[in-house]
Amino acid sequence: MLRIIIVFALIVAIAMAAVWLSEYPGDVRLNWGGYVVETSIVVVGAMTLVFAVLVALAYRFWIWLKHGPGRIGAIFSARRRDKGLEAISNGMVAIAAGDADEARRQAIAAEKHLSGEPMTLLLAAQAAELNEDNRAASIYYDRMMARQDTEFLGLRGLINRAIKEGDLEKARDLARRADELRPGTSWVVKELYELALKLRDWEAAEQALTRMARGKAAKGDAVRRARAVITYEQALAAVRNQRDADALSLAEQAHDLDPTFVPAAVLAVKLTADQGSSRKLHKLIGETWKHAPHRDLAEAIRKTVSGEQPADWLRRAKETVAPHNPDHVETHLMLAKAALASRDWGPAREHLMKAGGDHPSASILRMLAELEEKANADAFAAREWIVKSAVAPQDPLWICNACGRQEENWHAHCPACDSFDSFTWRTADRGPHNPDLIEAEIVREISAGS
Ligand SMILES: [Zn+2]
Incomplete structure (x- = not known):
């Protein structure tokens, strides 16, 4: 106006x-x-x-000329930026969709328009991963490491690369660097924990576990269980290094952390028998049998008295062990074996029947065959039990929950798939051959259909 x-x-x-x-x-x-x-x-x-x-x-014209080139440059750079961002966005979509070729194309376009930007580097690295071009991926992660704003992200990429390549020591060094860069980041602490486990570095695993338990990464029973296993492995290491007192103390700690953890109970009993007082051993045997009755524990308890006669072991098992868990299958099995060894046929048969229930396992049927042969010299009856044992349910074993590997002895890491604490004491699934399972499946199908 x-x-x-x-x-x-x-x-x-x-x-x-x-x-x-x-x-x-x-x-x-x-x-x-x-x-x-x-x-x-x-x-x-x-x-x-x-x-x-x-x-x-x-x-006016002179002023326009003076500022003109900058203004024109700005128009061009905005256009380049738009193109770069579009390439990054398309590239990320291609990565999510698993389209390796498109991801690489878009990564090249992004590099052309927005070279050296953090998102461009990330896209290029991810595209290289998708194309299984490990060398290129490592180069991009290295370039990310060189920039302050992408160093952490680059470290994560390199850690994953090192793990994939099986270079666990290198992965751990990188994870430690990431931990220094941003202390307490939950994925870093979890990575440090898992790498320590894979490297069998129990002290480092314990430290990382403590840090994880402080955060939200792990809580409750799982932490106690993991700590029990780690402490048990430390006890075994102490045994190997002849640090007897440490070994006993660690085994006791492991057992206290998880009283149902059989290997810790077995080791605690063995070491207490070697080093501890007999009163302490007596108390420990009762306590372990109450929480972790098992074939291996029965054997360890039997061996606490050297040179014991079968009849003495049977009496000791009946009087000092069995009362702590009288109805458990493992209690009946322990007593049946002890009675067989001391040729006490009546109690042997009674406990085998109780242990077997309606579906006696193969080993129980074999023991019944042995009983018939030794007690009654009845070869015909013995053969019948043997025939039955061929189709009987399998005996429990330590079975890996991750890969199904079956082992006679418990391991902290599966020898086949290296999973940590994956073994449970159970019978292997027999698949469709198990009549109970087929029946259960039929019932489920009928009830789902109705
Ligand atoms: Zn396994």
């Missing part, structure tokens, strides 16, 4: 000046270097005006 008024006032002023000049006509005479120019004052006024306008326009 103000501008219009000013322009209007200017036009009025020029018009008034023109009228005034025409009312008072005059001449201008210019004499310069032999040239003489004569004209009216109105023409001089008009020319001055035209000259002023030309100067103003020239000044």
Whole structure:
């Protein structure tokens, strides 16, 4: 509005000046270097005006030229940025969809338009991973490591690469660096824990576990169980290094952490028999049998008295062990075996029947065959039990929950798949051959259909 008024006032002023000049006509005479120019004052006024306008326009043009290239550059760089962002976005979609070729194409486009940006590097590394180009992936992760804003991300990529390549020591060094960079990040602590387990570095595993338990990464019974296993492995290491007192103390700790953990109970009983008092051993045997009755524990308890006669072991098992868990299958099995060894046929048969229940396992049937042969010299009855044992349910074993590997002895790491603490004492699934399972499946199908 103000501008219009000013322009209007200017036009009025020029018009008034023109009228005034025409009312008072005059001449201008210019004499310069032999040239003489004569004209009216109105023409001089008009020319001055035209000259002023030309100067103003020239000044504007000069300003435009001065700032022009920057402005043009800005337009171009914005366009490049848009193209780069579009390539990154398309590339991420391709990665999520598992389209390796498209991911690589978009990574190249992003590199062309937005070279060196964090997202460009990440896309390039991920595309290289998808294309299984390990070398290129490592190069991009290295470049990410060199930048402060992507160092952590680059470390994560390199840690995963090192693990995939089986270089656990390198992975651990990188994880430690990541831990220094951002202390306590939960995936880093978890990685440190898992790497320590894989490297059988029990002290480091314990430290990482403690840190995990403080955060939200792991809690409760699982932590106690993991700590029990780790402490048990430390006890075994102490046994190997002949640090007997440490070994006993660690075995007791492991047993206290998880009283149902059979290997710790077995080791605690063995070491207490070697080093501890008999009162302590007596108490420990009762306590372990209550929480972790098992074939291996029965054997360890039997061996706490060396040179014991079968009949003495049977009496001891019946009087000092069995009462702590009288109805358990393992209690009946322990007593049956002890009775068989001491040729006490009546109790042997009774406990075998109780241990077997409606579906006696193969080993129980074999023991019944042995009983018939030794007690009654009844070869025919013995053969019948043997025939039955061929189709009987399998005996429990330590079975890996991750890969199904079956082992006679418990291991902290599965020898086949290296899973940690994956063994449980159970019978292997017999699949469709097990009539109970087929029946259960049929019932489930019928009830689902109705
Ligand atoms: Zn396994």
